Amino acid sequence: MALAAAAERTRRIRLTSAVSVISSDDPVRVFQDFATLDLLSGGRAEIMAGRGSFIESFPLFGFDLEDYDELFAEKLELLLAARDSTELTWSGQYRAPIDGRGVYPRPLQERLPVWVAVGGSPQSAIRTGRLGLPMALAIIGGEPARFATFAELHRRAAQEVGHPAPALSINSHGFVAETSQAAADTAYPPFATMMDRIGRERGWPPMTRQAFEASREPPGANFVGSPEQVAEKIVLQHGIFGHQRFLIQFSVGTLPHADVMSSIELFGTEVAPLVRRELDSVSENVVAP
């Protein structure tokens, strides 16, 4: 719903969810919704399918967490089937079979892009590669360098079954301001509030400014800083992952609207050009996002 509203307010950006938890949804409906979004937006929709980090939707919609992985594998298969054929015949274990039914509407794009959002599961990276699908690697904590294995598993799995190398995206949290200090001072309070709120449900220790500052360092996961700092970190990670796309979520917790708008503007007018210039100089083979 929010993406459809965004489709009316924007003209060029691509529209994708943080993640569509297809495991606890009906993939046919997810496809129909995004096909509608694609028509509304002139062909800018993408599906980001994932197993979900938040698991509240499983008991709410009557799914068993014990089937976490099988549910996703089966539903991803159904999603791809709905994308690839209008007349659908399908059967599986977790959803009623479909016997030659039409799935409408069809998207404007000939093939609605389906990305798989992966957190930290090697099996997920391998499955995504075997299907030849692009992977979005969510890195929102820990040391990014340790995620290189997943990128490699994805690439190799695709290669082994003869797919051309599928795209890789790194998806992280961040916030851009004119100076590093301003970025941290603005982003930290809502970040800490939200992390502690989630942490109380999940049993995490309270967030500290020290841990936050560490995550802003070059080897950390957060992209909170000045335009130069954020650009350097993207380029640094590109040396590790060789990814084709980088997605940043500009707030964790509630930030004032003007701050988010300013962060978006700095990202587009300063960070992105810096990154493009830097990567053009080190490689001829970078695929533009």
Added chain:
Amino acid sequence: MALAAAAERTRRIRLTSAVSVISSDDPVRVFQDFATLDLLSGGRAEIMAGRGSFIESFPLFGFDLEDYDELFAEKLELLLAARDSTELTWSGQYRAPIDGRGVYPRPLQERLPVWVAVGGSPQSAIRTGRLGLPMALAIIGGEPARFATFAELHRRAAQEVGHPAPALSINSHGFVAETSQAAADTAYPPFATMMDRIGRERGWPPMTRQAFEASREPPGANFVGSPEQVAEKIVLQHGIFGHQRFLIQFSVGTLPHADVMSSIELFGTEVAPLVRRELDSVSENVVAP
């Protein structure tokens, strides 16, 4: 999705679907989607829940048409439960039980309006009245006067269980142009094309211009004509139903965008004022829509 896009383009109109077929959907998700729409639109969302005239969604989503009526009754109950409490505990026959789970987001309106869309079933009218819910009576063929029974059943059922009289809406097809002849000439070709297309699947006889012209007469179901003609028909039906709301769908089949826009404008600037003036003069008790 289309309503969320409309939310961004409009400021005052209320946003409601032709019908949300909750029987073959998950009412919790329908509620969540419309709660999101309500937040996006500043409190203008409404749910129009119905059993559906088109039944293609039942086999596609794994529901049995033999359960057509029970499915709707149970899912309507769950929809109302999700509307009326954030922490939901519920169990039924056709959907996994819910054990004290939170349903989010919550709408902006204190109570998201739920209308029940009824075609031609006395049981539906009675059920809707017993629940004290407003009813939208779809009259798209036949003689409207014959639908008076449903309005009466709805009103009486509400009365019997002590509910205040719930609102009634008449929902019909139509098209407004400067002259009656222009309205008919513009609306007929796409109307016939669409009706014949549906008719081929359902075994209807081909549409004729004669039948179309008959439906435009005062005792017919279609509101195709000049502003005066359409206004007179609404007032005539008000004498039969005493309804509080009238909804018109401005095209059956594909009409040029400019014609639909012109029809909407004539409806707002000429038809509606004519109807208001006429009804103000005959009754003091009309509730504005």
